[in-house]
Structures are given as structure tokens and as C-alpha cells.
Amino acid sequence: MPKPKGKGALVLNLVALLVLTGTSWAVSYVHLGDWNEVVALGIAALKVSLVALFFMHLSREHGSVRFAAMTAPVFIALLVAIMAADIVTR
Amino acid sequence: MSAETTNAPTHADHFESLERQAHAARFGMWVFLCSELLLFAGLFGLYGSYRAKWPAAFRVGIEHMEVVIGSVNTIILIVSSFFAALAVHLLEQGRSRKGAIGSLLVTITLGATFEVLKGIEYAHHIHDGIVPGGETAFFHAHGVPGLETFFTLYYLATGLHAVHVLVGMIVLGVFVVLVWRGDVDRAHSHRLEAGVLYWHLVDAIWIFLWPMFYLMGGG
Secondary structure (H helix, E strand, O other): OOOOOOHHHHHHHHHHHHHHHHHHHHHOOOOOOOHHHHHHHHHHHHHHHHHHHHHOOHHHOOHHHHHHHHHHHHHHHHHHHHHHHHHHOO | OOOOOOOOOOOOOOOOOHHHHHHHHHHHHHHHHHHHHHHHHHHHHHHHHHHHHOHHHHHHHHHOOOHHHHHHHHHHHHHHHHHHHHHHHHHHHOOOHHHHHHHHHHHHHHHHHHHHHHHHHHHHHHHHOOOOOOOOHHHHHHOOOOHHHHHHHHHHHHHHHHHHHHHHHHHHHHHHHHHHHOOOOOOOHHHHHHHHHHHHHHHHHHHHHHHHHHHOOOO
């Protein structure tokens, strides 16, 4: 079995996640209008990507596993977008 | 399956190799995680729709949330995910079974802390008159259409998530025993990895719930 990347990578990922968390919290106090929502959700998506890639090891997984992992997020994004569009366009 | 160590790690008969078995375990776990995520999909969809319909109610609702508790809980889950990933790493390296068990115990303790803080938060809400369905003085006083919907969504989403945290703690608790007994060892670390993946999903869901219910207010 190849030697795993090491504790250092995990610690780095933890630090990145905490920094992004702090950033998200700080930006929420800055008035950016509609952009507040975009930034908050965008940072959340970035954090989940980091968890998936480096804590859940998607970065070293076979393509078949990555494909399976993408299905739910893609369908949820479609569901939320279309449901909200329904309301907004009435 | 036995607790004795062997020189050649064994795999189940219906797999060609241990590597194939491990891959199948991880693939299957990801498919299951996606189905768990879809359990929340309806709630995310409702959030998007009701927020589009009643933006004022959602902003007012978020203003009443306790950002400190929510943020501390976010940090707790992120740190717990680190320790869960560390447990898998230590078991894969094969050097420290006790280290893996210790990391899992830290993860479980952090999960318990999350649940306690969530309970305290719910108690505060109820004390203020914020209950699911909302027929209390709090909602009459505010009179913003859709405010009850926001808080009912909040209770549903965070309540369902809290149940998942509890299940995750139980799953990891089972793995503490399995690793201790040697049933899950370095050669079969994919089993622990599968259990830890569930915990990461719990963290990932909260990473979205936090901005949705605590940050995206004001404006």
C-alpha cells in the first residue's frame, strides 16, 4: 500500500477550513446586498469541497467513486434552483 | 473473521483482491452518502423556495439566531472531522491502533458537545416562544409573514441533522470497539474509512446549514 500523504496534509486542510469559516463569519457583517448570499454559499461550497477532497479522500479516489459522489450535489443544486425559479417567476 | 493477525490479509470470496473489496466498500459508501444527502434535498429546496417567497421573514428570523452557538458548533464539527480523518490515517499507517482509537474518542466527544450546545440553543428558542408551527406571542408580536415557516424549516433541518450526529456517534463508537478488538485492522482500514465518511457527511451538511440559518440575514 503506498504511504499516505501524512498528518501534515490533514492539518493544512483543517487550518484552511477554519480560515474560511472565519472569513465567512466576518463577511456576513459587511453589507454587500445580494452578494452576501452568494459569498456565504460560495464559501460553504468551497469548504465542503475541501472536506470531500482531503478528509474524505476524493482526491485519491478512482473516477467511478468521484462520479458517484457528484450525483447528489448536482441534483440538489438543480432541485433548489428550479424550485426557487418557480416561485420567483410567478 | 477472527481476531488473530495473519501475514496475508484476506478478502471476501466474491472479490478478486483486497484492493477491489476496499474500492467496492468506498464506492458503496459514497452511494449511500448521496442517498442520505438527498434526504436533506427537500429541505434545501424548501429553504430556497420559501426564502424567495418571503425574504424579509428569513432575514428577521436569522437576526434572532444565536450566531455564537452556531459558529462554535461549526468549528466543533470541522475539528471533529479532522480527528476522524486522523483516525483513518493512523490506522492506515498501522503504527498506532491506540492513536486511532483516541482520535475516534475525541471525535465522539466533540459530537456530544455539539449535541449539548444544540440542546441549549433549542431551550433558549423555546424560552423565547420560538417553536415549530409558531402560534406563540413571539410570532404574533413580529407579524412578518413567513416567519413561522422559517423557524419550522430551521427545526426540521437542524433536528434531522442532530439525529444524524447521534447516529454518527454510535457508528464511530462501534468502530472504537472493532478497532480495539482487532476486527478492523490496517489491512481492512477501508471499513473504518467507510464509517468515518458518514461523519464527514454530517460535517458537510452543517457547513451549509450554518450560513443558511445563521449568516444570511441582515442586509
